[in-house]
Amino acid sequence: MDALIRTEGLSLSFGGVVAADNIDFRLDVGERLAVIGQNGAGKTTFINICTGFLKPTRGRVWFDGKDVTGMEPRHIVRFGLGRSFQLPQLFLDHTVRQCLEISAAARQGRLSFFKPLAQSVNRREIEHTLELVSLRERGSELASSLPEGQRKLLDVAMALMLNPKLLIMDEPTSGVASEDKHDLMATLMRALDERKVTSWFVEHDVDIVSRYATRVAAWIAGKVAADGPPAEVLASAAVRREILGTA
Amino acid sequence: MSFELLMLAAADGFSYAGLLFLVSLGLTLIFGVQGILNVAHGSLYAFGGYTAATLAIWAAEKQAPTWVLLAALVLAALVVGVILGGILEIGLLRRVQDKDPVLQLLVTFAAFLIFEDLQRLIWGVSPYSSTEVVSRLGNFDIFGITYTAYQLLLIPAVAFGVYLGLLFALRRTRLGKQIIAVTHHREVATALGINARKIGLIAFIMGAFLGALGGALAAPTTSLVPGVGTDMIVLSFSVVATAGLGQITGALITALLIGLARSVAVYTVPELEVAVPYLIMVAVLLVRPNGLFTVAQARRI
Amino acid sequence: MARLFDIRILTIAGSLLCLILGLAFPWSKTPIIVGLCFGIATLGVAAMVRAGQVSFGHAMYACIAGYTVAFLARAWPQLDGLLLILAGVGASLFAGAIVGVFVVRYRGIFFGMLNLAISMVLYSVIGKFYAITGGTDGLRINRPTLLGIEFERAGFETVLLVGTLLAAIGLGILVQRYFQSASGEALAGIKTNETRLEYLGLSARRVLWDGYLFSAGLVGLSGALFALVQGLVTPDIGSWLRSGEFVFIAILGGSGHAIGAFLGAAVFELVKLFAAAYMTGIWQMLLGITLIVVILVAPEGIVGLLMKKSALATPRRKSPWGTRREENKWTP
Numbered sequence: 038m039d040a041l042i043r044t045e046g047l048s049l050s051f052g053g054v055v056a057a058d059n060i061d062f063r064l065d066v067g068e069r070l071a072v073i074g075q076n077g078a079g080k081t082t083f084i085n086i087c088t089g090f091l092k093p094t095r096g097r098v099w100f101d102g103k104d105v106t107g108m109e110p111r112h113i114v115r116f117g118l119g120r121s122f123q124l125p126q127l128f129l130d131h132t133v134r135q136c137l138e139i140s141a142a143a144r145q146g147r148l149s150f151f152k153p154l155a156q157s158v159n160r161r162e163i164e165h166t167l168e169l170v171s172l173r174e175r176g177s178e179l180a181s182s183l184p185e186g187q188r189k190l191l192d193v194a195m196a197l198m199l200n201p202k203l204l205i206m207d208e209p210t211s212g213v214a215s216e217d218k219h220d221l222m223a224t225l226m227r228a229l230d231e232r233k234v235t236s237w238f239v240e241h242d243v244d245i246v247s248r249y250a251t252r253v254a255a256w257i258a259g260k261v262a263a264d265g266p267p268a269e270v271l272a273s274a275a276v277r278r279e280i281l282g283t284a
Numbered sequence: 285m286s287f288e289l290l291m292l293a294a295a296d297g298f299s300y301a302g303l304l305f306l307v308s309l310g311l312t313l314i315f316g317v318q319g320i321l322n323v324a325h326g327s328l329y330a331f332g333g334y335t336a337a338t339l340a341i342w343a344a345e346k347q348a349p350t351w352v353l354l355a356a357l358v359l360a361a362l363v364v365g366v367i368l369g370g371i372l373e374i375g376l377l378r379r380v381q382d383k384d385p386v387l388q389l390l391v392t393f394a395a396f397l398i399f400e401d402l403q404r405l406i407w408g409v410s411p412y413s414s415t416e417v418v419s420r421l422g423n424f425d426i427f428g429i430t431y432t433a434y435q436l437l438l439i440p441a442v443a444f445g446v447y448l449g450l451l452f453a454l455r456r457t458r459l460g461k462q463i464i465a466v467t468h469h470r471e472v473a474t475a476l477g478i479n480a481r482k483i484g485l486i487a488f489i490m491g492a493f494l495g496a497l498g499g500a501l502a503a504p505t506t507s508l509v510p511g512v513g514t515d516m517i518v519l520s521f522s523v524v525a526t527a528g529l530g531q532i533t534g535a536l537i538t539a540l541l542i543g544l545a546r547s548v549a550v551y552t553v554p555e556l557e558v559a560v561p562y563l564i565m566v567a568v569l570l571v572r573p574n575g576l577f578t579v580a581q582a583r584r585i
Numbered sequence: 586m587a588r589l590f591d592i593r594i595l596t597i598a599g600s601l602l603c604l605i606l607g608l609a610f611p612w613s614k615t616p617i618i619v620g621l622c623f624g625i626a627t628l629g630v631a632a633m634v635r636a637g638q639v640s641f642g643h644a645m646y647a648c649i650a651g652y653t654v655a656f657l658a659r660a661w662p663q664l665d666g667l668l669l670i671l672a673g674v675g676a677s678l679f680a681g682a683i684v685g686v687f688v689v690r691y692r693g694i695f696f697g698m699l700n701l702a703i704s705m706v707l708y709s710v711i712g713k714f715y716a717i718t719g720g721t722d723g724l725r726i727n728r729p730t731l732l733g734i735e736f737e738r739a740g741f742e743t744v745l746l747v748g749t750l751l752a753a754i755g756l757g758i759l760v761q762r763y764f765q766s767a768s769g770e771a772l773a774g775i776k777t778n779e780t781r782l783e784y785l786g787l788s789a790r791r792v793l794w795d796g797y798l799f800s801a802g803l804v805g806l807s808g809a810l811f812a813l814v815q816g817l818v819t820p821d822i823g824s825w826l827r828s829g830e831f832v833f834i835a836i837l838g839g840s841g842h843a844i845g846a847f848l849g850a851a852v853f854e855l856v857k858l859f860a861a862a863y864m865t866g867i868w869q870m871l872l873g874i875t876l877i878v879v880i881l882v883a884p885e886g887i888v889g890l891l892m893k894k895s896a897l898a899t900p901r902r903k904s905p906w907g908t909r910r911e912e913n914k915w916t917p
Contacts, residue, residue: 088784114786126781128774135770142767143785148792151762154770199785321694379881385693386639387880390836393829394880397873404866518705518825525698558709562702569699573691 040099041066041203041235042087047096049086056082057093058259064203069229070237071246071267073280074256080239081123083256084205088120089113101202115146119201123208123239125192129181133172133191136180137163140198162198169228170194186213186221193225197232204229206238210245218242222249243271243281255280291427293547299435299505301543302443303498307516308523308535309446310494316467316530317487319385320377323392325495326517327399328368332496333512334407336360336503337414344416353417354438357504361497368399369492373485396517404510411507418504432505439501446494447536454532463487467530522565528575538576591891592844596757599847600750607746614742616854618814621749623834624850626807628760629800630831631840635764636793637776638692641828642700645707646677646801647808648823652711653677654812655724666729666813673809674802681801689793701825711820723819726812745814752810753847756803761843763799772796804831833872837879839886848887 040063049057056079064070074080085091087098089110097106105113114120128136134155141158142148149157167173170190175183180191189209196204209225210218222245229236240246246253246267253270255263257279263270270276277283311325339356348356372395380391418434426436454460465473466483474480498516506512523542527534542561549560556563568576603621607614630643650673657664657672688699711718718724728736731744763769771792774782779789812818821827830853838849856875860868883890 110783111786111788114784120784122780126778126784128781129777130773131770131777139767139770139774140785143771143782143787146786148768148771148787149766150768150795151759151766153762153765154767157767195781195785376877383880383884384637386634386637387836387884389639389694389697390832391877391880393833394873394876397869397876401867401870401873514826518701521698522702525695525702529694555710555713558713559706562705565702566699566706569691569695570687573695 039066039102040064041068041101043099044087045097047083047086047093047098049082049091049093055259057086057096059096060259060261062254062261062264064235064237066202066235067233068235068237069226069249069251071250071253072237072239072256073241073243073246073253073270073276074239075280078256079259080256081207082259084120084207084239088118088205114199114201117200117202119196119199119204119234121189121192121196121204121206121209123211125185125188127180127188127191127195129179131180132177133180133183134163134167134176136191136195137166137198140195144199166194166198166228169197169231170224186217189213190221190224193228197228197234200232201234203235203237206236208239208241210240210242215242218245219248247271288428289551290548291429292431293551294544295426295429295431295436296550297544297547298540299439299543300547301540302439303502304520304523304543305443305536305539306446306501307495307498308520308527308539309450309532310491310498311520312524312527312530312532312535313450313494314488314491315524317463318377318484320388320392321521321524321529322372322491323389323517324372324395324399325392325491325520326513326515327396327403328364328492328495328513329499329502329516329520330403330508330513331364331368331399332361332499333503333506333508334403334412334499335364335496336500337412337508338407340414340417340504344414350417350420353420357417357500358497361493361500364496364500365489365493368496369489370485372492373488377488378481396513400510400513403513407508409510411509413503413507415504435505442497442501446497447532450532459483459486519561522561526565526568526575528572528578531575531577534575534577592842595844595891596754599851600754603746603750607743611739611742614746615814616858618742618746618749619811620850620854621753621847622807622811622814623831623853624847625749625753625756625810626804626831627834627838627846627850628756628843629803629807630828631835631838631843631846632760632763632769632772632796632800632803634832634835634840635769635773635776636796638696638793639832640700640800641697641825641832642702642704643800643804643831644808644823644825644827645700645704646681646804647811647827648704648707648711648818648820649680650674650677650805650808651812651818651822652718652724654809655726655818658726658729659724662727662729664729665733666731669729669813670806670809673812674805677805677808678798678802681798681805685794685797685801689790689797701828704823704825704828708820708823708825711823718820721820723817726816726818728816729813742814745810749810749814752806756806757843757847760799760803760846764843768792768795833876835886837876837886839883839888839890841885841888841892845886845888852887 043063044060047057047060060083072080082091086093089105089108092107097104099105100113100116100118103116105116128139138154138158141163142154167176170193172187172190175187183191193206193209210221213221226249250267252265253267254261255270255276257275262275263273307329311322314320314322336357339360340353343353343356376391376395380388418432421433421438423430423432454464462478462483465478466480470480523535523538527538542564545560545564546557549557603617607617626647630640633640653676654669654673657669684703688696691699712721728741731741736744771782771787775789775793782789782792808822811822834849834853835846837852838845856871857868860871864871879886
């Protein structure tokens with residue numbers, strides 16, 4: 038299989054804290070990776086480095102065969118990477134539909150100057166995506182009016198509109214009521230399957246991890262402590278002791 | 285440029301930097317606590333100046349002793365700082381606290397427009413000045429030049445005294461620590477039981493007083509005309525932005541830098557006198573986008 | 586659709602009013618043209634305001650265009666007025682393109698202050714180099730031909746009035762289309778979330794630069810027209826107070842729709858005329874009070890009020906002003 042993303046000796050430390058410690062990592066096309074680990078273990082930092090938001094002190098990152106080390110996020114995104122955030126990054130003064138329209142327009146590269154936004158994107162695609170993340174009824178409302186769970190969905194949908202090869206989701210279910218978490222994940226996975234997007238999500242809920250992931254990587258203190266099939270990783274001693282607290 | 289001219293320029297710049305620092309300090313203090321860049325700060329400078337000149341002229345007519353003349357300057361600044369500062373904060377800024385930062389800025393611009401006309405209504409358009417206190421304090425010789433003690437000793441001494449006093453107050457007193465807490469994190473400070481509203485008002489009045497004090501101390505050495513506030517506000521903006529918003533020691537160093545550069549320009553390339561501070565600011569911001577003394581922080585996502 | 590209809594009627598009524606007033610009372614031609622010039626400049630400043638950025642230096646582009654017109658008209662008196670205007674706009678676009686490269690790296694106060702600083706440098710240099718610029722007295726401009734035709738003063742003003750009005754309408758439509766285009770909506774996205782723009786593969790700086798160039802050109806055009814109608818340019822056309830007035834008008838009119846710039850400019854000119862007639866000496870105070878009232882009562886400006894009034898208006902943007910950048914304080 039082809040490596041979609043690959044890192045070699047990736048390290049980052051700030052002010053004496055080692056946030057990424059010599060990480061060698063690869064993710065292949067078609068995988069569905071769950072990343073687990075305690076807060077501060079370096080999960081988001083690793084995403085930030087891979088997507089160009091932070092620059093590593095050492096090591097390299099390849100995305101889809103291209104060396105993207107030190108590039109700006111916008112350039113890496115153009116190679117086919119989408120990302121959603123732990124704190125949803127939305128255009129809060131725009132409507133839900135407009136948020137998706139801006140995404141769709143951005144995918145085309147050149148933004149038009151005088152053609153109305155709604156007309157410069159594929160309307161059907163927008164409606165379909167809204168449907169997919171169950172936001173159709175709220176399409177004309179302001180993004181700022183959405184509750185947290187729907188903000189998360191919109192955040193993911195904006196990344197999906199880019200038709201990425203890889204979608205990285207940072208804690209898609211955090212801040213969502215626990216009874217809604219499975220619905221949300223099911224919705225997201227349906228959307229990802231439909232477009233055959235490789236995915237990587239950070240998650241704390243073991244239930245969700247074992248249900249939706251094909252592979253689990255466990256982060257401890259800036260390192261990948263365990264990596265493999267869900268059952269295996271979740272059963273490993275280090276993970277049980279350091280992350281799940283069940284040992 | 286002869287040595288004498290250079291010394292004259294240095295003396296001018298040093299004295300001017302003192303005034304500039306006082307005004308900028310007030311501006312940066314208010315920004316730190318309230319998060320608002322107060323455009324009306326220039327009006328506080330002008331009102332401080334005019335009020336001080338009025339009081340000083342009256343006191344001089346009554347043959348008051350020198351210390352009374354000096355006290356009149358400080359009193360004028362206090363009155364202006366408390367009254368105008370209070371009106372601005374309670375009457376205006378509180379009402380826009382939750383609004384867009386653009387609107388908060390514009391509200392202070394509106395206040396500036398109002399004060400500008402108010403000042404013209406009260407004091408007219410003819411130049412205003414009261415140099416009595418400067419001549420009473422006399423001149424002295426240094427490095428081959430003769431300069432007034434008021435400008436070369438008193439103003440810098442007051443400025444530096446205010447700087448030390450403020451640093452001490454912020455670090456050592458209860459009120460100062462509360463101000464710092466509100467500056468760093470308003471919500472957390474409130475949660476800890478600090479009355480952020482009250483602290484905001486106090487800090488605003490302190491800042492307003494400093495702006496007015498700058499004007500009051502300038503009054504005996506310049507003639508006040510409509511527009512003095514305008515010149516001062518844009519200049520102190522440039523000091524605060526060059527130093528980095530909320531930087532107190534930074535404002536001191538930047539005020540010195542800009543004050544000296546400006547007066548050297550007056551003697552060498554007078555055409556650029558007004559432009560020099562802004563050229564410095566543009567040059568600094570190109571290299572350090574958040575100002576000379578600000579440590580950039582990454583946004584969490 | 587009802588909203589669009591309203592604005593069309595408003596535009597037509599306003600234009601007719603300008604024409605009728607201008608023709609019936611010849612003295613009103615200059616204030617009307619000046620008002621329209623303020624409106625055109627404010628269109629540009631409003632674009633920046635939509636991106637959440639306030640520039641206290643945009644009048645420098647009016648200054649650059651105005652002095653370009655003056656220099657050219659004095660060097661080649663036979664140059665046509667239209668060519669002068671085009672040259673003025675070209676100069677402001679050129680300057681905007683270069684200054685823009687630097688200032689789009691900054692946001693908020695720093696964006697405002699850098700623009701202010703650059704405009705102050707220009708303003709003070711123009712005021713000091715008397716030999717070239719005429720200092721604070723400025724430069725006179727003799728009335729040029731328009732489209733090859735020589736006009737008397739009255740005729741010249743009428744042609745300028747009609748021309749400025751047409752330009753204002755055309756630019757209003759154009760700018761409104763820009764606001765609603767992909768580029769314009771991304772520009773508004775700078776106000777709320779640059780991180781997301783970046784993760785959509787867009788350069789926020791580039792988007793802002795496009796808007797900045799636009800705004801520089803619009804302010805430049807207003808400056809060129811202003812210079813011609815006054816027959817004089819002085820450094821004051823580039824002062825920071827003038828820049829502040831543009832921002833003022835943008836807030837007053839509201840940046841929800843391009844027409845706000847002209848509604849704001851109309852109110853601004855009326856307040857100024859009223860004060861000049863009845864309350865000499867306190868017109869700044871009146872402006873200040875107006876601004877405070879608008880911010881407290883109608884933070885979305887006149888346009889926001891009108892949109893709220895028309896029942897069928899789409900609630901597209903709750904308020905371009907009312908919400909602060911929302912910070913997500915939630916932690917896992």
